[in-house]
Amino acid sequence: MKKLLVVLLILAVASMAFIGCQGRGNQNRDITVGFAQAKADESDWRMANTRSMLDAFNRAGWRLILADSNNDAAKQIADVQNFINMGVDYIVISAVNEAGWDTVLRNAQRANIPVILNDRTMQASEDLWLAWFGGSFRHEGDLAMDWIEKRFGANPVGLVHLQGQLGASAQVGRTEAVDAALARNSNWNLLARQTGDWGTDRARAVMTVWIQQHRNRINVVFAENDNMALGAIQALQEAGIRVGGANGVAIVTVDANRWSLQMTLEGLINYNVECNPLLGPGIFTIIDNHRKGIMPPKRSTVDALTFAYDSITQAVINARAY
Numbered sequence: 001m002k003k004l005l006v007v008l009l010i011l012a013v014a015s016m017a018f019i020g021c022q023g024r025g026n027q028n029r030d031i032t033v034g035f036a037q038a039k040a041d042e043s044d045w046r047m048a049n050t051r052s053m054l055d056a057f058n059r060a061g062w063r064l065i066l067a068d069s070n071n072d073a074a075k076q077i078a079d080v081q082n083f084i085n086m087g088v089d090y091i092v093i094s095a096v097n098e099a100g101w102d103t104v105l106r107n108a109q110r111a112n113i114p115v116i117l118n119d120r121t122m123q124a125s126e127d128l129w130l131a132w133f134g135g136s137f138r139h140e141g142d143l144a145m146d147w148i149e150k151r152f153g154a155n156p157v158g159l160v161h162l163q164g165q166l167g168a169s170a171q172v173g174r175t176e177a178v179d180a181a182l183a184r185n186s187n188w189n190l191l192a193r194q195t196g197d198w199g200t201d202r203a204r205a206v207m208t209v210w211i212q213q214h215r216n217r218i219n220v221v222f223a224e225n226d227n228m229a230l231g232a233i234q235a236l237q238e239a240g241i242r243v244g245g246a247n248g249v250a251i252v253t254v255d256a257n258r259w260s261l262q263m264t265l266e267g268l269i270n271y272n273v274e275c276n277p278l279l280g281p282g283i284f285t286i287i288d289n290h291r292k293g294i295m296p297p298k299r300s301t302v303d304a305l306t307f308a309y310d311s312i313t314q315a316v317i318n319a320r321a322y
């Protein structure tokens with residue numbers, strides 16, 4: 001009888017422990033998110049984006065596994081397949097290239113792993129990803145082109161165009177905006193266009209060659225991100241060419257990192273279109289809501305502010321979060 005009581009007691013304690021574990025588990029089950037980043041340190045924008053993601057997920061105590069593809073599209077697809085093989089709960093992708101995703105996304109779907117697109121869009125069937133959160137690249141490009149149109153009116157425009165890494169949706173959208181502006185402005189002349197791969201050194205080298213080829217004909221540089229704008233400015237200054245302000249070569253860029261806004265205030269950059277990299281909290285909310293059964297909107301766009309050299313103030317820059 002005594003033995004039986006002991007066994008019953010053990011069973012009761014064990015079942016209570018089991019129920020306790022189940023309860024805790026249902027609420028706080030360990031969540032693992034695989035984050036396939038394009039290239040974590042590629043530019044100031046991307047570093048801020050990587051930090052924002054890590055902060056948002058760490059704050060909630062979730063595991064975020066970062067895979068850095070070094071802007072290699074094939075490696076990034078392999079990184080995503082690796083996340084699928086590991087059985088992560090969610091996958092977040094900031095796509096190097098907008099093409100080539102169908103097979104691996106289908107594998108994720110078969111494995112029941114929802115995919116969220118961070119910043120970059122993809123050419124893939126919509127049912128293969130849960131939600132996208134980021135900026136509208138075409139709109140950012142349009143805002144940049146609007147400023148050039150207003151500044152130059154009917155005067156001749158000799159434009160050089162530094163593109164992002166070819167095939168990235170950010171490059172595709174911003175370049176579409178340039179092409180549309182060229183088509184509607186017969187006074188614009190595209191002197192040169194080439195990728196600077198989002199980086200300062202590459203852009204500086206490209207710009208140095210363009211200066212040798214076109215020197216006095218260049219009156220506008222459009223760089224598809226801040227880091228490339230910086231490279232172009234360095235090359236122009238090295239060549240003794242005046243940059244920015246009312247009389248120098250006009251510099252127009254996208255991203256609006258704090259240092260580049262400081263250069264805008266100094267008059268070295270004429271116009272800066274914001275592309276907000278602080279997407280971590282929004283991506284976290286999408287996943288958190290989805291876990292609770294709340295379907296996120298398919299697309300959520302972040303607004304783009306603009307900053308011009310003749311109206312920006314130090315107070316505006318100081319209030320910026322990145």
Ligand code: AHR
Nearest residue numbers: 043045046119170198225
């Ligand atoms: O996709 C956003 C773009 O990618 C940013 O403009 C650029 O700096 C980054 O690499």
